[in-house]
Every structure is written in C-alpha cells, then in structure tokens.
Amino acid sequence: MATLKYVPQYFSTTLNVGGGIDASQTTGIILQSVSGLDIAKPGQICVSYSDPIDTGVAEWINYTSINGSNELVGVTRGCEGYSAHTHVQGATVQFTLSATHLNDLNDVVNG
Numbered sequence: 001m002a003t004l005k006y007v008p009q010y011f012s013t014t015l016n017v018g019g020g021i022d023a024s025q026t027t028g029i030i031l032q033s034v035s036g037l038d039i040a041k042p043g044q045i046c047v048s049y050s051d052p053i054d055t056g057v058a059e060w061i062n063y064t065s066i067n068g069s070n071e072l073v074g075v076t077r078g079c080e081g082y083s084a085h086t087h088v089q090g091a092t093v094q095f096t097l098s099a100t101h102l103n104d105l106n107d108v109v110n111g
Contacts, residue, residue: 005041005042005043005044005062011036011037011094011095012049012092012093012094012095013031013032013033013034013093014031014032014090014091014092014093015029015030015031015032015047015087015088015089015090015091015093016030016031016032016070016089016090017029017030017089018089019089020086020087020088020089020091021086021087022086023077023083023084023085023086024077024084025077026075026076026077027071027075028071029061029071029072029075030069030070030071030072031045031066031070031071031072031093032070032093033070034066034070037066037095039065039066039067039068040065041065042062042063042064042065042074043062043063043066043095044060044061044062044063044079044095044096045060045061045063045072045093045094045095045096046058046059046060046061046093046094046095046096047059047061047085047087047091047092047093048085048087048091048092049092049093049094049096050092055082057085058082058085059077059078059079059082059083059084059085059087060078060079060080060082060096061075061076061077061078061079062074062075062076062079063075063076
C-alpha cells in the first residue's frame with residue numbers, strides 16, 4: 001500500500017548542512033526550520049526549488065519523519081522520476097505537491 005505524504009501549505013526553508021549534501025547522502029540532511037510542521041508525518045521536499053522549476057538541479061526527496069534536530073529520517077532520494085543531485089548549504093527547500101501525492105491517494109482510494 002502507498003504511504004500517503006503530508007503537504008504543509010506554503011512552507012519553505014533552506015538546507016542547513018555545512019558544505020551541502022552529495023547525490024548519494026541519505027542521512028544528515030538537515031533543514032534550517034521546521035516550525036509549524038508535523039514532523040512525525042511522512043512527506044516530500046523539493047531541494048534547490050525555483051520558480052519556474054529547473055529539473056536539472058532540483059530534486060524531490062521523500063522522508064518518513066523529521067527528528068528533533070531537523071534531520072530528515074527514512075530518506076529516499078531522486079523521487080518523481082528525477083535524479084539525485086548535489087545541493088549547497090542554504091539551498092531553497094520547498095514542500096510541494098507532486099504527482100505521487102495524488103497518485104498514492106488514488107491508489108489507496110481505488111485500492
């Protein structure tokens with residue numbers, strides 16, 4: 001069964017990892033702020049977000065929760081059909097609605 005992800009409305013923050021993260025890193029991915037988020041719930045972020053989106057640098061990352069140190073837990077990199085990328089300290093992190101949010105919901109409802 002699909003894991004439904006929560007989407008905080010209008011929430012963005014930045015990556016808070018000195019030196020940034022490399023394309024294979026699944027631990028130590030820390031956000032600057034999670035104030036107001038339900039950190040116990042699974043979700044998805046877009047790192048290096050821009051408008052319009054540049055899919056050559058942006059990356060969607062799924063996670064199962066966020067711990068008390070603002071670190072993503074249960075990370076899956078390179079979601080939404082795009083590759084994992086390297087991201088710099090301070091990269092924009094946006095909590096976005098994606099195709100898998102709707103597709104997972106559809107799969108659960110139509111089971």
